[in-house]
């Protein structure tokens with residue numbers, strides 16, 4: 821479900837896990853600047869903000885969740901963000917440059933190195949095949 825809320829980027833995208841996991845779970849995305857901003861408020865404030873957004877296209881009576889989990893990837897020292905992206909003005913060949921091996925000793929795979937499918941699971945898979953081919957070659 822996609823929704824453009826008044827607060828730009830706040831819980832814009834929702835995914836239901838009912839079909840995939842057979843559980844009444846909703847996942848909400850906050851991307852870009854909003855993704856960074858949302859790392860500051862308390863968990864309760866974040867849940868309240870998400871519910872406020874969800875209740876606009878749905879019902880005011882949409883119940884609060886029984887439980888929740890909130891990621892803060894931007895401040896997680898093992899992550900420092902989520903996917904890479906090409907900002908406006910960046911060179912379209914950037915992923916290819918990032919994939920360039922160092923002295924035929926160090927090879928790179930990962931979503932940021934994939935030219936055509938940047939930021940996707942299948943892109944990661946393809947980048948692994950590409951890096952393995954480079955090593956074998």
Ligand SMILES: Cc1cc2nc3c(=O)[nH]c(=O)nc-3n(C[C@H](O)[C@H](O)[C@H](O)COP(=O)(O)OP(=O)(O)OC[C@H]3O[C@@H](n4cnc5c(N)ncnc54)[C@H](O)[C@@H]3O)c2cc1C
Nearest residue numbers: 849898899902903929930931932938939940941942943944
């Ligand atoms: C919320 C969200 C939803 C997504 N939805 C989809 C989707 O529906 N479909 C899709 O195709 N893609 C989706 N993606 C994108 C996909 O998940 C990523 O592109 C993919 O997981 C990236 O894989 P990767 O191996 O390049 O990097 P990662 O999976 O990020 O792996 C990098 C690993 O390196 C580790 N690491 C980092 N620094 C160090 C260090 N210094 N030393 C050792 N280890 C380190 C990290 O802990 C991590 O385990 C989504 C991503 C996010 C964040």
